[in-house]
Amino acid sequence: MDIRNVSVEDFLVWPDDQPDDAEAIKALIDAGRAQPDWFYVGYLDGRPSMRIGYRTSPFLANPAHSGTLSETRLFAVGREGTEHTDEYRAFIDATLPSGLPDDVRLLETRLRESKHADAETRATQLEEIGFRCLMEKTGYVRSGGELPPPRPGIHFKTVEDVGRDAFTRLIAIVGGDGLDREMAHYQSHMDIQHWAEEHVRYLGDQNDLLMIGYLDGRPIGLVGLNDPGAEPYLSFIGVVPDQRGNGYVDDLVRHGTNVAIERGWNPLRAETDMGNLPMRRSFERCGYRMEPGTRLWGHLLDI
Template sequence: MRPLSGPGELDLFTRLSYVLDHELADDFAAGRRRPEWTWVALRGDRLVARLSWWSPPGTDAPFVLDLLDVDDTLPEAVDVGVHLLRTATAAVVPDGATPPEYYRFVPGDWHEDRAAGDVVRTRVAVVERLGARLIAERLRFEWRPDAPLPAASGRLAFREPKDTEELLSLMTSVMEGTLDAHGQADVARLGPRKAAELHFEEEIAHYPSPREWWRVATLPDGTPVGFVFPARNQYNAMIGYIGVVPAHRGRGHIDDLLAEGTRVLAEQGVPRIRAATDLDNVPMAAAFTRAGYVNFERVVNLTWEPAGAV
């Protein structure tokens, strides 16, 4: 078991396969992955397991474990994966630090397709053996330009946020009663304001796209009812975050917010717009469907408790 010596060993690393393989070379070039965060387990010349952490460029620590594979022909595949993950984590994650979250993109029918389900369950078993727990299964959506733009009702006005404090205030309000499992966990641990600050600082503030795309929705009298953050990450245009404040929920405003966010991105000529929501967030999933977004994939998220150790 060892880290890669460099991107030149990608041919070795990709002897096992996953949907992110086509991004690896660019990720290394951009600093989103590093050889010391990318490990292999070898039995002779045979690759029997591999993993890689990812992080935004310019950061010093891995942010997420998004690639973990084992040779599924091995009867001891889970044990091999556990051994590699434990060894690599000890070398990469500082003592006492919470290991980065694990997520894996999975087919939408993985619960029904036995072969696809076995692949997912094997990887999940590896991280569960080391103390992680499933926090959410999420639906991934996509809008393409050949679909009509979602219609807006005209009930709301849209403007750019006044400042970061206005955004954090609105995000704090949206955190109350959120159906997002990550948000619920952060609120329970930190409270709504700190949870909003954490989400902003760890994710939203790192979007490379212009903040001028972001929108606050208001009633005709200027009262804010919600917000939408159209954005780009390193790979796609996306609806980065969207929410309606509690006092104005249940009135269909989410449809207007999503229509505005989609319009902003469509005007940039993007080839697709990605979005995601928890499987349990039925209202948000329904809003994406009404807006012409198609559910093309799922993702399973597992996390360790804060300050947990592998």
Template sequence: MRPITGREELGLFCQLPYTLNEELADDLDQGRRRPEWMWMALLGDRLLARAAWWSRPGGDTPASLDVLDVDDSLPVPDRVEIGVRLLRTAMSATLPGGSTPPEYSRLIPPDWRDGASSRGIVEDRMAILERTGARLFVERLRLEWRPGTPGPEPSGRLAFRTPRNPSELPALMTRVLDGTLDAHSRHDLDRMSADAAATRHYEDELARYTSPKDWWRVAVLPNAAPVGFVVPAHNGYHAIIAYIAVLPEHRGNRYVDDLLSEGTRVLAQQNVPRVRASTDLGNVPMANAFQRAGYLNFGREINMTWS
């Protein structure tokens, strides 16, 4: 059990199939991954299991565990046991001592529960994580819009502008946390104030996107009162709707449709091949809004966390 020696071992590391394999070389080039964060369990030159962490470019410590695979031709008890041994070994060598491991993310098919094979792949990896102390946190929908997809026309009820100053968006983010259905936001609110949660989200994610901040939009009524906001961005992989929300006092009026239409329009003007987004499986109102806007559910994501 060891990390890869460098980029030259990516072929060996990619012996096990997964949708992120095609991104690993560029991730290493861009500093989103390091060889010492990419671990393998080997029997000779046969790859039995692997694990890899990801971070934003130049990050000193891993931000998420997003690759965990085992050879699915092995008997179930063996592959789970090997996965557990590899993950424990890799975590001990890679993560700061005494720290809580970063969140685990697995990209899965939208119908993963319907087939014995797809269900087994997901559940085996979850079993490995559970043996190391992780628990299911949330399941999310992965959504995609393609150019030419019809969607609702803007209602004309709202006007849009860019944020007036760097402090406006964090202030609006604080307000929309009231009544949020997002599992990560609700977890943050259990541990800190709304202002602290919004500030951390803004500084750790939104402010770090290198795409133009003049893509961001605040929606306002004719009297100039803000209704909500949308953050179109590019995350280094895809054009995305990074954040979309309506202020509590304006919910229930389908203003989210106008916001989503505007955010998608901004990104479509950049001639992108697709726009991606995600929302919690349990956030039915937001999922319905994306569906009305022509976004298709092309996959899901499992998040697991350690306490």
């Protein structure tokens, strides 16, 4: 195999690559999460057969947590056809970047059905060469009018009302015992409070879109919407552990959905782990339907 260290422009060798893909990669470089020499294309018989580009996890960009999350991300890996999976691993071993933080011990790759027509096949290939499945998620979408409000007695406060510290403390409680496999992986690499701080940062700074539900003065759960500058979706839903089993997840979904509708955000999307059956069933009860082409796989490889 002829392995070439390439520019961002020469990295885009697949027919389905888009012009804005180059801009997205350059943004990673500008943010310090990738280096210009971290992009490779492997050629067989003079044709591009596979490529790999590397970027660090967003958590590694934060010095406070760079020693607690052992991960870098495999940006793209692909091959025409489904044979010679052993060459994937050899390609990875030959191109791992030098100069990564000492604690980096894992590669992570994402495959999104909407971007990769053969995503499920690629996921199988990755598992054949030693990647283990981190998560499999699917998207939901809902259009239409408002849902019934949460049950009587349940009311909501935003982060504007309670402050980000209070929201962070509660998300540490809610997120520390959930069914999301990706979330559990990140938590296994850092202190739960640090994870909560990073996750709240990831959710954005729109404090009026991060909400806590209360019943009889006690918090029952959280619901968040993403920044309205992007495609609107429910970005976080979680029930306080000792309040689970009471159906409050439906109240959270209904409230978050209605807040979005009041702002004119319709349709509204959401995403959950395929294994999180309570969340999936709640979406379906609230009128969401599974959206074709939205499955997302995440895999990890020890290096």
